[in-house]
Amino acid sequence: HAIDTQRLRQTLSKELKEVRQHARDILEQEIDAESRQLRQNNKQMQEDLLFHVEVTSRLHNENQELHEKSKKLNQELTLIKDTNLEQCKKAVMDKQIIEALTKEVAVAQETIKEYQHWDNTKKSLEEKNSKELLASKGTVDSQAKHAAKKYCYCLEKIKKKEKKTKAKRNSLFFAFSFFSFFLI
Numbered sequence: 001h002a003i004d005t006q007r008l009r010q011t012l013s014k015e016l017k018e019v020r021q022h023a024r025d026i027l028e029q030e031i032d033a034e035s036r037q038l039r040q041n042n043k044q045m046q047e048d049l050l051f052h053v054e055v056t057s058r059l060h061n062e063n064q065e066l067h068e069k070s071k072k073l074n075q076e077l078t079l080i081k082d083t084n085l086e087q088c089k090k091a092v093m094d095k096q097i098i099e100a101l102t103k104e105v106a107v108a109q110e111t112i113k114e115y116q117h118w119d120n121t122k123k124s125l126e127e128k129n130s131k132e133l134l135a136s137k138g139t140v141d142s143q144a145k146h147a148a149k150k151y152c153y154c155l156e157k158i159k160k161k162e163k164k165t166k167a168k169r170n171s172l173f174f175a176f177s178f179f180s181f182f183l184i
Contacts, residue, residue: 111169115162119162
């Protein structure tokens, strides 16, 4: 009976070792399978994270580029607005100058008409004075001197008026041609 017990113990011990070994093998297989699955999951997560990091980095760079473009466009828009404002101011000033020059041209034309009137008056006075001088050769010198003084006075007055008119006309035509050059 003692031999049977010993054999039984040996058999049981052997079976127990086999069961333990079998359990270890099963456990190792399960752990290996889980470990492989975890490694695969970990690798997949690393790839996903790398992809997301790349996408996030690219989106961040694109966002910075768009922000810079937006900044530049806003600066250009501000510059265009400022330029348009300056052009409008210049246009208003040019319009005022043109209106002033138009008024001066009208005054110059009126002055030219006066000049022509004085020129006609001068010619008629010269004719009248020459006729009077011829007719009054026999009259007293004082009347001749008086007429000559009157004639000289009128002539001087006409010459002064003529010089002023020519100077005004020349400056107005110069100014008008100068500003019409800018309008073209």
